[in-house]
Amino acid sequence: MRVVTTLLASAGSAMVASAATAAILLPMNAFADDTDQSTDDYGQCSGPYSRTIGLEEAGPYLEAEGTVPADGPLDGYDIGYVPDIVDGSPYDTAWEEDGEDWPASVSRSWLPDEVELETWLDGDGEVEEQYAYGDGPLTVTVERSQDYTDADAYIEQYYEVTVEEYFEGEDVRELDAxxxxxxxxxxxxxxxxxxxxxxxxxxxxxxxxxxxxWEEETFDEGDPDEVLRIVEGITPS
Known part of the structure; x- marks a missing residue:
C-alpha cells in the first residue's frame, strides 16, 4: 500500500501550521521537555526543538496558516457520521488553487487536545519559525477542479499513478454508485x-x-465498514 507523509491535512490526519515570530533570543532548553538536553551554546544548530502544548495554546500557530475551528459544512458538504473513536476537535484548513498542480481544496481533521510545537532557531539562537501539529484519526478533504470527471481521472492526474498503484496492498472496494x-x-x-x-x-x-x-509496512486492514459509513454520511449541504 502507499505510505504517504504530509505536513498538512490531506495526506493523513496530521495538521501542521506555522507562524513567523519576532526575533527572540532564547536558550536551547526553552523548548526541550528534558532539561538535561539544555545548552547555552547556540552554535549552528537550528532545531527543531519540540514541546507539547494544549490545542488552545496552539491556536495562533494554526490560525496563521489558515487552520481554524470547523464551523458548519465542509465546502458544501455535511459530514453526518463521525466514528466514536474520533474524539478530537475538528479544524479546517483551506488552500487556494495554484496552477494546474494544486487545486482548490479544504480539509477537516480532528486534532487531539495536545499537540507538538516545533521551534526552529537561526545560528544566533533567534526564533525563526514555529510549527504546531497533531495527529488525529480522521481527515476529510474536498477538492475542486474541472478536470476531476471521475475518481480514476483524479488519481491519475493528481498522483500520476494508476488506481492499482494508488491502492497497492489494500483491499479495494468500489462504491455502489x-x-x-x-x-x-x-x-x-x-x-x-x-x-x-x-x-x-x-x-x-x-x-x-x-x-x-519510519518502518513502512504495517498499517493493518483498517475497518472498511466504518469507512463506508463515513462516506455515506457525507452529503451535499
Whole structure:
C-alpha cells in the first residue's frame, strides 16, 4: 500500500501550521521537555526543538496558516457520521488553487487536545519559525477542479499513478454508485463532476518510529465498514 507523509491535512490526519515570530533570543532548553538536553551554546544548530502544548495554546500557530475551528459544512458538504473513536476537535484548513498542480481544496481533521510545537532557531539562537501539529484519526478533504470527471481521472492526474498503484496492498472496494473506491483506511470518490472527496481514517497506526526512520509496512486492514459509513454520511449541504 502507499505510505504517504504530509505536513498538512490531506495526506493523513496530521495538521501542521506555522507562524513567523519576532526575533527572540532564547536558550536551547526553552523548548526541550528534558532539561538535561539544555545548552547555552547556540552554535549552528537550528532545531527543531519540540514541546507539547494544549490545542488552545496552539491556536495562533494554526490560525496563521489558515487552520481554524470547523464551523458548519465542509465546502458544501455535511459530514453526518463521525466514528466514536474520533474524539478530537475538528479544524479546517483551506488552500487556494495554484496552477494546474494544486487545486482548490479544504480539509477537516480532528486534532487531539495536545499537540507538538516545533521551534526552529537561526545560528544566533533567534526564533525563526514555529510549527504546531497533531495527529488525529480522521481527515476529510474536498477538492475542486474541472478536470476531476471521475475518481480514476483524479488519481491519475493528481498522483500520476494508476488506481492499482494508488491502492497497492489494500483491499479495494468500489462504491455502489460507481463513483469511486474505498478500503479500510481511505476513500476517494467524485460525488459530482469537478468535485472529489477523500477520507483518511486511521483508528490505529501500526507504524513505529525507529532510529533509522519510519518502518513502512504495517498499517493493518483498517475497518472498511466504518469507512463506508463515513462516506455515506457525507452529503451535499
Amino acid at each position: 460507481g463513483e469511486g473506491y474505498y478500503t479500510g483506511l481511505e476513500a476517494v470518490w467524485v460525488p459530482e463532476p469537478g468535485v472529489v472527496v477523500t477520507v483518511g481514517f486511521w483508528p490505529e497506526s501500526g507504524q513505529e518510529w525507529e532510529e533509522e526512520g
